[in-house]
Structures are given as structure tokens and as C-alpha cells.
Amino acid sequence: MASLSNFIDFSQPSLQWAALSIAFNPIFWNIVARAEYRSHFLTRIFGNAYYGCYFLAVTIFSLGILRDHVYQVALEDQPYYAPVHQPVLGGLLFAFGSVLVLSSMYALGVTGTYLGDYFGILMDAPVTGFPFNVTGSPMYWGSTLNFLGVALYKGKVAGVFLTAEVFILYWFALQWEESLHGGNLRQAGTRACQIQARRQELVSRDFTGIYVQGSGLPPICLPPVELGPFDIIPVSPVPEWKHRARQATVLSLHGAANHGRLGSLVVSSEKWKEGVES
Template sequence: MGLRRGYEVLSKCKVQGTDKMAALEEYVRLEDPNMLIAALGIILKPGIWTVMCRSEYRTRWMTNLFRSKYTACSVMAVTILLMGMVRDSLYMTALQGQPSLSAIQLPVVGYAIAGIGSLFVLSSFWRLGWYCTFMGDYFGIHLDERIGSFPFSVLDNPMYWGTTLNFVGVAFMMGSPAGLLLCGLIVLCYKILLTYEEPFTADIYSKRGLEQKKV
């Protein structure tokens, strides 16, 4: 009886799992090449800038190339912005080829979420300035002190999470389960990025503090 009961439970779980996969496939076309391309764009953007900035911090190759840390950082900023435009375009292209789900097609909610995201992004830029928004720490361009006012008083890394909210907002505007799936990938990428970036940045400021004490 025990074996039979176990088999019945296993069979039921298998059927339920199959039903869930069928439901997922109904609203998310994973075979669409645009989904894969968008996913690659989401993954590559933070990966590329992390590699470039870390190599700059260790070797100063960009600063030496452009003969100014400010010019080098501006080039990095333009690179990040261009990669962001490509990623955004790939995201929109992927969503346009995916089914929509009326239950989550909530334009008002989407605009509200995107509005909050934009507030975090723009206020972060205002507080950090051009250079420190775009990885200035790695180029030897530092803030005088840690920012504790809004939006940094609300959450850490508001630029990243504000950007994520913008993507979530678009997914709700379009009622796109595929969009929410890609947003999950964005969150995962930022989480992984921050596990490396936060300690690295903390180390940069720690070394800077020691140098200032010596002076």
C-alpha cells in the first residue's frame, strides 16, 4: 500500500508539473530567439562594464589611453549608456513577440511602478553626479563622503533597483509574463554583480581612507 500510495503521489506531482510547464509555454515562448538575445543582452551589460572597470582600476589602461581619468570615465559612461539602449531595445523586441496575459495587463500599475523606478534612477543620478554614477570610483574619482539622503536613505543601490522597476513597469503595461521572467533575470544579474561590486567598492574607499590618514 505504501509503495502504491507513493507512486500515486509521484504521478500526481508529475501531472501537475506538466500542467504548469504547459501553462508557462502558453504565455512564454522560450523558443523565440528574441528571448534568448534579450537574455544575453541583460547578462552581458553588467558583465562587460565590470570587467572593463576592474581592469581600469588595476592597470589604468583607459586613463593612460585618454590621458585623463575624467575623459576615460566619460567614455565608460557613454559605453554603459549605449549598452543600456541596446539592452532596452532587445527587451522591447522580445516582449513584442510574446503573448500577453490580461490578468496582469495593468497599465496604471505599470506606469506607477515605472514612475517610482524613474524617481530612484533620476534622484540617484542627481546625488551621485555624472562621474560617480558611471563607476567613477574605479577611475579614482570619489565622493567626499557617503550619501545618506534620498534615495539612498530608502534602499541601497537605488540606481540598479530603479532600473529594474522600470522593466517591471513595462511588463505590466504590456501584460507580459515573458517580461516578468526577464525581470527576474535582471534581478539575478544585479544580485550577482553586487556580491562582487560592493566588497570591491568598500575596499577602494578603505584604501583611500588609509591614504588620507597618512597625509
């Protein structure tokens, strides 16, 4: 019986680098995203959750390009096997996988695609249309089909072997994400808001709070207020006002257009100080 080593040259450094890059990427972005979720270190570094998410997006995208290049180089160094050479099937799988990936990115946007939920950037509603009505994780499985399509197109058993690694790692990545969120927040929409809204009970019923930077308090979701690009913001309850009077900075939301929606909330530093002193 022929062994796998008859069809795959395991001694090639390019194969080893490809396997390493395939393993590194999902492990890297899950560790970094979880660290951001717990400590907000990227948000603090860049001063804004969106900027931190954009930085992570560029990093993940760049690592993906590098991984794909290393994969292509690895296949060039591997032996050809005629029964695996299925260019038509490989092309179809690659095309369908690309549709899943690109349509998913279009539906989710940059922050939805690149782990914005770990930064507190949530979708307004669950994404239920294509491609999420085909599979719950179109980015992962579409990418897996891309790897398999290239392997079949080139007729390389090593490509099928590496595709199996991609599948296994993505499967574990999904389990890891589920263990943190209790569900994929990019598809669950405002689940985090619903959980955090329980903390709203700690805030005075007569006065919701004040939008401040550096309050040091956990984020609280305020669905009635339209915040433009901001879905979750820090809220400082009334009891915290006085000893934070000189430290907190009132955020300018969106000018007079939003002032009417804020009602009795203080929206300028001068008025806020007056409210504290009174």
C-alpha cells in the same frame, strides 16, 4: 498544470537576444571597471581619469539604450496574458523606478554614477539623502522596477521572466562590487583616501612631496590640499626626486590661487629643478 512555456515563447530569437543583452551589460561594466581599477588602462589610453570615466559612461549608457530597445522588441513577440496585464500598477512601478534612477544620477553626477570610484574619482562625502535613504542601490533597483513596470503594462509573462533575470544579475553585480571595495565607494565617500593615506608615512614629514605626472608611484590622498576636480594625484617622495628629474612633469594645478595653499611644494618646473639640484 500549465507550464511556463504556455505563457512564454522561448523559441523567439528576440527573447534570447534580450536575455543575452540583460546579462552582458552588468558583466561588461564590472569587468572593465575592475580592469581599470587594477591596471588603469582607460586612464592611460585617454591620458586622464576623468576622460576615461566619461568614455565608460557613454559606453554603458549606449549599451543600456540598446538593451532596453531589444527588451521592448522581445515583448512584442511574446504572447499576451490577461492576469498579468496591470497597466496602472505597471505605470506606477515604472514611474517610481524612474524617480530612483534619475534622482540617483542627479545626486551622484556622471562620475559617481558611472563607476568613477574605480578611476580614483571619489565623492567628497557619503551621499545619504534621497534616494539613498530609501535603498542603498537606487540605480539597480530602480532599473529593475522599470523592467517589471513595462512587463505588467504590456501584460507579458516573458517580461516578468526577464525582470527576474535583471534582479538576479544586479544582485550578483552588487556582491561583486562589494568583494572588491569592501563597500560601495560611491556611498562610502573617501574610504579609499583613508586607506591610501597610510602610504603617506613613507614621505618625509618635512616635505610632503611634489605633484608630478609619470611618477609610477601609487596615488596618495592629500586631504588638506584643494585640488578642484582631482581627488587623488600621484605624489613623488623626496628620495625619488633626483633620478626622476628629467622625466617628471610638474602639474599646473589652478594658477596663483592655489599656490598659497601649496606652501613649500614646488609648483613650477624651474623651481623644481632648482630644488633637485640643491
